[in-house]
Amino acid sequence: MPDDLLDRFRRGERLALSRLLSRADRGEAADVLARLGSPTKRARVVAVTGSAGVGKSTLVGKLLETIRLQGQTVAVLACDPQSPLTGGALLGDRFRMPSRPDDDGAFIRSVATAGGRGAVAENVDAMIRLVEAFGFDVVLLETVGAGQGDTAVHGLADAVVLLLQPETGDDIQWEKAGVLEIADVIVVHKADLPGAEQIEAQVRQTLGVSGKEGPPVLRVSSRTGEGLDTLADALAGKPLRRGNGAAAGRDLLRIAQDDLMARFAEAERAQDARLARITASWSQGTLDSRQAAAELLRILADTPSSPAPQTAR
Amino acid sequence: MADSAPIRVVLAKVGLDGHDRGVKVVARALRDAGMHVIYAGLWLTPEAVVRVVADEDADWLGLSLLSGAHMTLVPRVLQLLRDAGLDRVGVLIGGIVPEADVAKLLGLGVARVFGPGTALPDIVAFLRARGEVSHA
Numbered sequence: 001m002p003d004d005l006l007d008r009f010r011r012g013e014r015l016a017l018s019r020l021l022s023r024a025d026r027g028e029a030a031d032v033l034a035r036l037g038s039p040t041k042r043a044r045v046v047a048v049t050g051s052a053g054v055g056k057s058t059l060v061g062k063l064l065e066t067i068r069l070q071g072q073t074v075a076v077l078a079c080d081p082q083s084p085l086t087g088g089a090l091l092g093d094r095f096r097m098p099s100r101p102d103d104d105g106a107f108i109r110s111v112a113t114a115g116g117r118g119a120v121a122e123n124v125d126a127m128i129r130l131v132e133a134f135g136f137d138v139v140l141l142e143t144v145g146a147g148q149g150d151t152a153v154h155g156l157a158d159a160v161v162l163l164l165q166p167e168t169g170d171d172i173q174w175e176k177a178g179v180l181e182i183a184d185v186i187v188v189h190k191a192d193l194p195g196a197e198q199i200e201a202q203v204r205q206t207l208g209v210s211g212k213e214g215p216p217v218l219r220v221s222s223r224t225g226e227g228l229d230t231l232a233d234a235l236a237g238k239p240l241r242r243g244n245g246a247a248a249g250r251d252l253l254r255i256a257q258d259d260l261m262a263r264f265a266e267a268e269r270a271q272d273a274r275l276a277r278i279t280a281s282w283s284q285g286t287l288d289s290r291q292a293a294a295e296l297l298r299i300l301a302d303t304p305s306s307p308a309p310q311t312a313r
Numbered sequence: 314m315a316d317s318a319p320i321r322v323v324l325a326k327v328g329l330d331g332h333d334r335g336v337k338v339v340a341r342a343l344r345d346a347g348m349h350v351i352y353a354g355l356w357l358t359p360e361a362v363v364r365v366v367a368d369e370d371a372d373w374l375g376l377s378l379l380s381g382a383h384m385t386l387v388p389r390v391l392q393l394l395r396d397a398g399l400d401r402v403g404v405l406i407g408g409i410v411p412e413a414d415v416a417k418l419l420g421l422g423v424a425r426v427f428g429p430g431t432a433l434p435d436i437v438a439f440l441r442a443r444g445e446v447s448h449a
Binding site for chain 1: 318319321340341343344345346347348349350351352353354357358360361363364365367368369370397398399
């Protein structure tokens, strides 16, 4: 690890940040993070999630401008999918975002995201820590836009914004079991289109039935600008939750769960003989469930967690 | 070392040129070859392109030009890359560039100019052969 890169980073050199983000992306920034220590100032991390085509990149771009106008600096980490077959990726989020070459208070980085680990890149946590240490006030984390399962962002962000759009009708039904539960703010995006009120009403009803105090539901249009300030204010008013208080342990557990799932998938993919042996013993009844599960955990503990696509790492 | 990391390529169009069919085809070919392609879009200023290259920690910049403005825009981009300390980033040009200008562009530091009729595998092979320019 070149010392001068870290020195340049500490001096606020943007290229050093960019370079270190690449290391973090590859999972090679543990030493850097250790030497940086805990941040002097916490950044507000806002995850923006929702299905493909709902307008995540566009809204992130608008939020970036809105928050900059309010005087805070913003780093965007935009996750886009990576092919499980070739490892290739076409990262096309940033071209929907504003180009601000003269603005040092805005930073946009595209992050290729392998499947099987939720909707954000494996090492995005380290990347968040780097932009935070660099001094950005707000980090906007855009997910690849999966749907049900991408609850992993909850542990990484201070607030999760879930985007819905008009004409998604029944999708609400399946989404309510997943991200709807972990959303801190629900945005009905493209609110200039007909049908936005119905979606808003449906969401409010779904949340109302569950009985507890629900997250705010806001109508936002990136086209007209409606609701952008309200959204930015709603986000600024949220307490910084990440890694704090009673929820932190559960967040960590969630991250560990994801990690465990990835390790299991890797063991299956690699046709780990030990896995087959335990499964067989359990099926035949020579191992009881608790013993078998304990054995499984032992195997997974020394199984790599990186998913298959990239060969050498 | 970063030997295993995929090659990162920023593809962009500079200036007043809205013909983005070609650059999108190239984007797809590089993606399918396992590279990470950042599509920065069209109508960008040289300043905006260089900012993208810096923030994305790209190994290569591919500029698509079909407007005839290459002798104005490309030298400007090259200069800004040098000013930003990004000399290590390789620059490829694609599009319509007259033969006489190709030599000039190469002389200015462009790694390669791919004109009409270029086979996609040739671009992939060129990038692979050159690998990451100097990614430490």
